[in-house]
Amino acid sequence: MNILVYLEDRNGQIRKPSLEAISAAHALGGTVSVAIIAADTSALIEQAKSLNVSSVIVASDARMANYSSRATGRALAAIAREAKADVILIGATGRGKDLAPRVAVRLEAGYVPEVTTFASEGGEIIATHPVYAGKAQMSLKVTTPVKVFSTRPNLWKASKDAPAAEPTVQNVTVDWSDADFKERTKELVLSQGKIDVAEADIIVSGGRGMRGPENWTLIESLAGAFGAATGASRAAVDAGWRPHSEQVGQTGKTVSPTLYVAVGISGAVQHLAGMSSAKTIVAINKDENAPIFSIADYGIVGDAFEILPPLTEEIKKLRGH
């Protein structure tokens, strides 16, 4: 089986979800190639040469200095044909989830988004992904010869294995047209110094129990101690205490961190849906009947305002700073 993994980069660095997709590819088993599509590819090729893959396939064009999803889709489809790829894996990032369906259409391939696990049944790949924001999970098989999957971040270890032999590097010519560049990313504006809830390994979220935005320093301090991102319940976002970008739940972000700490969040169905796949869940809430406790691994029934300061200090100590 030939597996092609798309390497997404940001500021010249290959992103972690792409390295995780390489691990997922090795777990599926087969020959793994990677695709690089950019204006300036030399630094990316150097990085790719240290990856545990057999070949690096490159498409380059000066117009790609500004990312375009249509142009990238055309190039990735061309690379997939060149590599005779049976399976194409793309990290399910904001960019990846826009790119994967395009590649699927171009290759007349079936596509399963945000895969959390792969299994094999009679030689066929069964891909499972959460639906209804995690209230259920759906297992599917792709019925076309070529199959496209996006892999949810944080679930596979980023591949750090060195290659057995240095991968070959091959260039592919793509017949881009100007129409492919009718949409171009002009700028990436990063929120300074904040970890995004969607890709965080640890998340500390606050809800209505925090009583107001002025009390979020407690959430931020605990998050700081953990090295975590801050999240919020829909109630806290709807009240205008926190931005939409922090909302965890069915109409916010669906997250799968290693540790999720819910503070003053009762646990409405739509919130639980967004975070119940976290590896470890901690709940702190005054109400011992709060639904959040039913899915928590650890928790404290009590006043968050009294618990958070000593907890923050203790976490700092344990993490050695």
Added chain:
Amino acid sequence: MNIIVCVSHVPDTTTRINVAGDAKSIDPAGVKFILNPYDELAVEEALRLRDKMKGEVTVITVGADNAKEAIRQALAMGADKGILVKGEKKDSWQVAEMLAQAIKPLNADLILLGKQSIDFDGMEIAPMLSELLDLPAATVVVGLTIDGNKATAEKEVEGGREVIEIELPCIIAAQKGLNDPRYPSLPNIMKAKQKPVQEIQGAPSAARTEVVQLTKPEKKRANKILKTDGNPTHAAHELARMLHEEAKVI
């Protein structure tokens, strides 16, 4: 401006999901269906643009007769007319294909839709329509300004925002934060019943994926819940110890 809004009819966020007897789909009993919340943002944006630039807003969905309720809700918000594409949809590919068939003859200037439907959460339709209709698209959009045949869209990405320049006609997939959708007023709900909804038959090619099974996630949780018993500091220290020694997450 000729604006098309694609909508879907999905289970309400407060709904508990139960698996049907076939183990492949949800049990619709007791499930309340609503207009997909992200599509409300798309409808709202369409209405604001129409009111500013003149034109018409057509709402379109794929599904069975009951999906018309989603169209009616969008009409009650203020959209002008609706199209129900009738057809069985086995996967997102078929939905995108049937939408593309219906949209192609309409000469749209702008196609709006929610960034995802809150049922299958795939975020597939906008990029698929982009390829099928040969139009550029921007997804997960939290800000949109249109100037002649050019638009600037702000896309929410991990850790920040991308600023995307895009040429019209184009496809925009809305994310929360783009606007605050209006609630339909009672007179508008009444008026919506008189607005035209055309029905056409979809003709998709074969599905490209097949559901093997639908299950509810089951995860065993340690469920060690402490009480403060008048000493919150002690409970906090005990929690930290468990996270360090048992869960080994710190």
